Amino acid sequence: MWQCPNCHRRFLNENQSHFCRPIDTIDEYIAEQPEEVRPLLQSVRQTIRAAAPDATERISWQMPTFWQGENLIHFAAFQRHISLYPGSEAVAAFAHRLKGYKTSKGCIQFPFDKPIDHELIADIVRFRLEQAAKGESIFQKPAPRERCPMPDFVADALTKANLWERYNVRPPYQQNDYLRWITQAKREETRQKRLAQMLAELEAGDAYMGMPYRAKTE
Numbered sequence: 001m002w003q004c005p006n007c008h009r010r011f012l013n014e015n016q017s018h019f020c021r022p023i024d025t026i027d028e029y030i031a032e033q034p035e036e037v038r039p040l041l042q043s044v045r046q047t048i049r050a051a052a053p054d055a056t057e058r059i060s061w062q063m064p065t066f067w068q069g070e071n072l073i074h075f076a077a078f079q080r081h082i083s084l085y086p087g088s089e090a091v092a093a094f095a096h097r098l099k100g101y102k103t104s105k106g107c108i109q110f111p112f113d114k115p116i117d118h119e120l121i122a123d124i125v126r127f128r129l130e131q132a133a134k135g136e137s138i139f140q141k142p143a144p145r146e147r148c149p150m151p152d153f154v155a156d157a158l159t160k161a162n163l164w165e166r167y168n169v170r171p172p173y174q175q176n177d178y179l180r181w182i183t184q185a186k187r188e189e190t191r192q193k194r195l196a197q198m199l200a201e202l203e204a205g206d207a208y209m210g211m212p213y214r215a216k217t218e
């Protein structure tokens with residue numbers, strides 16, 4: 001177990017990356033990042049803001065997000081790059097300008113050691129605005145995820161730890177993510193580690209997969 005010296009939460013992995021406080025605004029998100037990347041994050045934020053001046057800033061899926069009728073774009077800071085999440089259609093539409101960038105479905109990586117192409121980011125945001133205005137984006141409608149069945153060993157562990165009640169009040173997406181994450185581990189040791197993390201997080205009640213989580217109270 002590793003304990004964060006800042007927020008004192010405990011994690012299975014040494015130096016587990018996490019937010020010490022729940023993040024509600026883009027300012028708070030940026031403030032939690034290493035000092036040297038903050039100006040870069042602010043500049044990306046300004047570029048998106050300038051391209052979509054009517055969009056609302058919010059935090060969604062733990063990431064800075066611009067919203068206008070739907071999520072236009074998210075970004076997130078990593079150790080060596082910023083990831084931009086404009087949706088898979090945008091990534092496909094800009095493929096000709098994304099050679100030399102690492103991309104995956106719906107995501108583009110901008111490495112810190114390369115000048116950020118703000119023009120490209122602005123064009124992608126404008127593309128997203130057009131899509132959103134026409135209401136033809138599929139960005140907001142990800143394919144329904146397959147439900148992961150509850151394996152016996154997880155059920156047994158929940159029973160043994162007396163955590164069924166806490167498991168059952170978690171949103172279905174969290175239950176599903178946990179089960180998939182645990183069962184997809186290739187090594188038994190990893191599987192047990194992940195199971196232990198889920199149990200610890202259910203017990204603590206304020207975390208989900210290493211991220212802060214606040215249960216909605218009615």
Ligand SMILES: [Zn+2]
Nearest residue numbers: 004006007020
């Ligand atoms: Zn912390």
